Amino acid sequence: MFKLLKYALYDIVKSRFALLYTLFMVLVAISIYQVSDDLGKVSLSLMNIMIMIVPLIAAVFATTHFFNNLEFIELMLAQPVKRIHVFLSQLLAVILMLSLALIVGFGLPMVLWGADSSLITLLVVGVVLSAVFAGFAFLASVYTRDKAKAIGISLSLWIYFSLVYDGLVLYIIYSFADYPLEKATLALMMLNPVDLGRVLMLMQLDISALMGYTGAFFQEFFSEFMGVTLAGGMLLLWVLLPAMLAMMKFKKRDF
Amino acid sequence: MKNLTKLTLFLLFCCSSLVLNAGQIRIKAGESIQKAVDRAVSGDTVILESGNYPESGIIIRKSISLIGENYPVLDGQGKGNVILVAGKNILIEGLKIINTGKSNMDDSAGIKFFDSEDCIIRNNILEETFFGLHFSNSKRLSILDNKINATSEREFEVGNGIHLWKCSHSVIANNQVSGHRDGIYLEFVTDTQAKENLIERNMRYGLHFMFAHDNSYIRNTFRQNGAGVAVMYTKNVLMQENRFEENWGASAYGILLKDISDSKVIGNIFLKNTIGIYMEGSSRIDFEENTFNENGWALKLMASCDQNLFQANNFTNNTFDISTNGSLVLNTLTENYWDKYEGYDLDRDSIGDVPFRPINLYSVIVEKIPASVILWRSFMVNLLDKMEKILPTLTPEDMMDESPKMKPYDFS
Numbered sequence: 001m002f003k004l005l006k007y008a009l010y011d012i013v014k015s016r017f018a019l020l021y022t023l024f025m026v027l028v029a030i031s032i033y034q035v036s037d038d039l040g041k042v043s044l045s046l047m048n049i050m051i052m053i054v055p056l057i058a059a060v061f062a063t064t065h066f067f068n069n070l071e072f073i074e075l076m077l078a079q080p081v082k083r084i085h086v087f088l089s090q091l092l093a094v095i096l097m098l099s100l101a102l103i104v105g106f107g108l109p110m111v112l113w114g115a116d117s118s119l120i121t122l123l124v125v126g127v128v129l130s131a132v133f134a135g136f137a138f139l140a141s142v143y144t145r146d147k148a149k150a151i152g153i154s155l156s157l158w159i160y161f162s163l164v165y166d167g168l169v170l171y172i173i174y175s176f177a178d179y180p181l182e183k184a185t186l187a188l189m190m191l192n193p194v195d196l197g198r199v200l201m202l203m204q205l206d207i208s209a210l211m212g213y214t215g216a217f218f219q220e221f222f223s224e225f226m227g228v229t230l231a232g233g234m235l236l237l238w239v240l241l242p243a244m245l246a247m248m249k250f251k252k253r254d255f
Numbered sequence: 256m257k258n259l260t261k262l263t264l265f266l267l268f269c270c271s272s273l274v275l276n277a278g279q280i281r282i283k284a285g286e287s288i289q290k291a292v293d294r295a296v297s298g299d300t301v302i303l304e305s306g307n308y309p310e311s312g313i314i315i316r317k318s319i320s321l322i323g324e325n326y327p328v329l330d331g332q333g334k335g336n337v338i339l340v341a342g343k344n345i346l347i348e349g350l351k352i353i354n355t356g357k358s359n360m361d362d363s364a365g366i367k368f369f370d371s372e373d374c375i376i377r378n379n380i381l382e383e384t385f386f387g388l389h390f391s392n393s394k395r396l397s398i399l400d401n402k403i404n405a406t407s408e409r410e411f412e413v414g415n416g417i418h419l420w421k422c423s424h425s426v427i428a429n430n431q432v433s434g435h436r437d438g439i440y441l442e443f444v445t446d447t448q449a450k451e452n453l454i455e456r457n458m459r460y461g462l463h464f465m466f467a468h469d470n471s472y473i474r475n476t477f478r479q480n481g482a483g484v485a486v487m488y489t490k491n492v493l494m495q496e497n498r499f500e501e502n503w504g505a506s507a508y509g510i511l512l513k514d515i516s517d518s519k520v521i522g523n524i525f526l527k528n529t530i531g532i533y534m535e536g537s538s539r540i541d542f543e544e545n546t547f548n549e550n551g552w553a554l555k556l557m558a559s560c561d562q563n564l565f566q567a568n569n570f571t572n573n574t575f576d577i578s579t580n581g582s583l584v585l586n587t588l589t590e591n592y593w594d595k596y597e598g599y600d601l602d603r604d605s606i607g608d609v610p611f612r613p614i615n616l617y618s619v620i621v622e623k624i625p626a627s628v629i630l631w632r633s634f635m636v637n638l639l640d641k642m643e644k645i646l647p648t649l650t651p652e653d654m655m656d657e658s659p660k661m662k663p664y665d666f667s
Contacts, residue, residue: 166635173627181626209551209574
């Protein structure tokens with residue numbers, strides 16, 4: 001398993017993409033640090049990037065990685081190793097690389113110019129989102145035989161979670177404006193990892209606005225032990241669920 | 256002639272003795288303050304040595320000074336008022352007053368003044384008082400350097416820290432008030448100055464005034480009060496260089512201005528409030544050189560306000576800069592700095608060439624449906640905002656700053 005992981009990682013690091021991605025992140029973070037005058041603004045700008053770009057890259061990269069390594073995977077499957085190990089080594093390698101790129105890319109400027117709790121939260125959210133969307137991408141990849149189709153599915157999932165879903169929620173909120181919506185919206189947020197990550201950031205960035213009547217409800221929820229556990233649990237579930245489904249399919253798939 | 260000289264000398268002597276012999280009465284712990292006060296004549300000083308004086312309802316009606324050494328403790332033991340004053344030229348200094356009664360029937364207070372003039376209340380410590388210092392129908396008061404603190408759990412269990420009703424020409428400076436219902440409460444108070452007070456963690460408002468014209472509030476700090484500062488039905492107010500911080504809650508405001516007119520709000524700092532300023536029914540107020548930083552809403556400007564001027568303020572890191580409740584705009588915004596401004600400055604005069612619209616579409620939606628705040632900063636909402644910026648439909652078109660500054664002002 002570890003040997004497999006080692007080779008998978010070695011393979012990824014050798015490809016130029018990892019380097020480019022890290023470089024891109026560093027450049028983005030540095031330019032934002034240079035332009036903004038205080039940490040609040042920095043985490044705000046970085047968050048906008050994070051919510052959009054990180055899931056997108058995770059989805060696209062994981063899909064292409066899977067298909068580029070399909071031959072290697074097939075070769076490995078012919079060896080006396082467990083299928084689960086082959087699958088996990090590939091997935092973990094992708095997640096590790098994405099997280100590392102993010103941590104180095106955003107973390108380096110943070111070490112240089114300082115960070116606060118919101119930036120740390122941002123890093124954690126970024127890592128989790130990478131893992132979630134890598135999982136989605138692998139799920140799309142194992143269910144299709146065509147690279148283009150898999151990328152299409154990954155992208156649609158990305159669009160759905162970062163754009164369409166929020167539109168639906170806004171529509172629901174608008175339609176049921178006369179009802180108390182606090183708990184309902186909270187539940188809806190739980191059903192979308194991107195939103196969950198964003199709300200966790202919101203708790204750091206817009207705390208003053210959230211102290212209003214409804215906001216205070218959210219704030220209270222996310223500052224309580226129960227709330228944090230629930231949010232963390234849901235995020236974990238979002239990481240595990242697609243990966244598990246993909247793994248199950250991978251085990252039975254006829255290559 | 257000789258007699259006349261003698262007479263003059265005698266008179267001079269008398270006069271000087273009147274001044275010099277202003278008697279001193281010292282009392283020790285255990286003795287009655289009331290008796291000492293009764294013994295004193297106008298001009299005397301009653302000195303309390305340090306110790307415990309379990310006494311309440313002390314009445315002072317002469318021009319004397321009541322001075323404590325090392326903060327003697329006047330313990331009201333939960334009965335009514337501790338000191339009641341009605342007179343002129345009275346000084347009360349260096350006392351520690353604790354445990355007044357807790358009653359709304361007689362408004363129990365640490366020190367209560369009626370119909371007094373030219374009194375000084377300086378350097379006292381008040382703890383667990385219902386009302387701290389309570390003044391009515393008085394003039395020319397100096398309320399300086401007092402520390403007033405209560406620790407009640409609920410709002411109705413405690414009165415105001417410094418309470419003035421129908422007073423004028425007074426100074427309230429350098430006091431610290433915490434844990435009361437309102438920190439400073441003024442009603443029908445005119446020509447009064449509140450300066451450099453620290454008002455924090457009061458249950459209701461840090462500063463609360465009504466019908467209190469021609470007053471000024473300078474360099475005070477209002478922090479973490481239940482509902483911030485609320486002022487109503489007043490004209491000609493000057494608020495300068497105050498700090499309004501961390502007033503968090505559904506109806507908590509840096510300042511709530513209701514029916515205030517002809518006033519100036521200059522050089523104040525609004526930091527981390529849910530709502531920096533909320534105004535309704537207010538007219539002709541100038542807001543200049545204020546800093547709004549990290550508030551939920553920097554400004555809630557209701558459509559019932561008119562002829563107000565917002566000039567040269569800094570708006571930075573607020574979730575929403577301005578929200579309003581109608582499309583009518585009768586106020587002027589000009590030359591402010593908005594950190595959300597994305598315009599350009601081709602002629603390099605440090606003023607942006609395109610106007611800035613400070614009302615965010617989403618703030619209108621949040622105003623209508625508070626629960627929707629949870630979607631703030633999502634990609635969807637950012638898109639909606641961008642569209643609204645290009646083609647205003649829901650937000651009032653006239654609410655804009657025609658000449659936004661490119662760089663923040665430096666007020667320090």
